[in-house]
Amino acid sequence: MTEQILRMSGITKTFPGVKALQDVNLSVRRGEIHAVCGENGAGKSTLMKVLSGVYPHGDYEGEITFEGRRCEFGGIRDSERAGVVIIHQELALSPQLSIAENIFLGNERARRGLIDWNRTNYEAATLMKRVGLRENPTTAIADIGVGKQQLVEIAKALAKEVRLLILDEPTAALNDDDSAHLLDLLRGLRDEGITCVIISHKLNEVTAIADSVTIVRDGRTIETLDMRADQVTEDRIISGMVGRALDNRFPPHEPAIGDEVLRIEDWTVYSPNQPDRKVVDGAALSLRRGEIVGLAGLMGAGRTELAMSVFGRTYGVHITGRIFKDGKPIEVRNVQDAIRHGIAYATEDRKRYGLNLIEDVKRNISAAGLPGMSKRGWVDEMREYRVAEEFHKSMNIKAPSVSSVVGQLSGGNQQKVVLSKWILTEPDVLILDEPTRGIDVGAKYEIYTIINRLADQGRAVLVISSELPELLGLCDRIYTLSEGRVTGEVPRRDATQERLMHLMTKGQE
Structure with missing residues (x-):
């Protein structure tokens, strides 16, 4: 574990008017999982794009040494031939092609100019088994979830005989189960001798899986920590990322809660793809001025579907139920109606x-x-x-x-x-769906401060989040959702992760 497989020295990358990287150094040991941490805009992804040839040699200053040889990658194909493969946060898969076709896209199994489909599907099945995918290789990418698509990307990398695998925010869009499976897979790849470099804002995952951590701040390398020898904690990483100790991850806030501004009663929504399936079942909740309310639920519980259906019926069919604004019933038939009635919705997928x-x-x-x-x-x-x-x-x-x-x-x-x-x-009600997804701890603190300020202005804020500590630290009251039903309403003083999880799984097998 002491031999270096990669060394990047003096890497400097400039865009018009901005120096994204300045004299960055990175050393990675063979067969380790090496995390790169930093705030948004610190230069992490830019550094990995330099390494993988997305920014070719000549576009940056500095030197890259891989497997003991100096590398001057002119593009992604050059880095992949050397055994360096990057998986970007936005997955590069073709949704209408099959899993097998995606795994070997650009790396086709052909004979005499024709694709050998038997070999393609057989080798794809072997790689899929290796990463824990049980689907048929001919299944279209559009028919599998994001977590499984991430595994297809890794299978694709293994098909290219990867020796150094780079993953940019691999669990950002995954639920807890898919994230845990992916981390277990990375541990297995490490045991096979494959070196991994992972960029992640989820510091609990970094401390659980990484052997080393390099911290980048404002385009410069701050330090590299040995996770075992240095007994590194999340707070220690945060301190390096933001340049100061972040004693409290949530800004202090004294709520001034007023009258009820929005109430939803008996709200039921059916899936547009399966019109006989309820995705929201008789939901009821209320919001008051100056209040921050959380909405917790497991993946598929119906949180986003509930929010979008309330916001001008932008999701769902056969929607029934009642909406009251300031105690009076209102009709919200489209987005224009929602905005006119003072309701706003910030989507979970900002890009x-x-x-x-x-x-x-x-x-x-x-x-x-x-x-x-x-x-x-x-x-x-x-x-x-x-x-x-x-x-x-x-x-x-x-x-x-x-x-x-x-x-x-x-x-x-x-x-x-x-x-x-x-x-x-100028909304009276602002629905925020995963407002800090893919955002570092420093930027999260700023977003939390903005949310508190909105509440102090007398607005009601509904926060949907997959991170229970975020809801516990931010919200005055939390609703739980399970299988489309509201299963609980917990005030801040009584809320714990255990109680919320119990309510979030209520009624499930």
């Missing part, structure tokens, strides 16, 4: 549904509030610019200007843009 990644900060912030800054069908661009600048400052969005392209911002700053967009509509 796909929450933002236009090729547009700038200004246009993204104004997207939901254009009617309020338009005259006779024309947008008042000066007002749009001023509003965006106000949010740029008040939300501490770390972007050079409001003309910066949103897709180039870190996850935490993208989330601030999403929140700005919906705050602009």
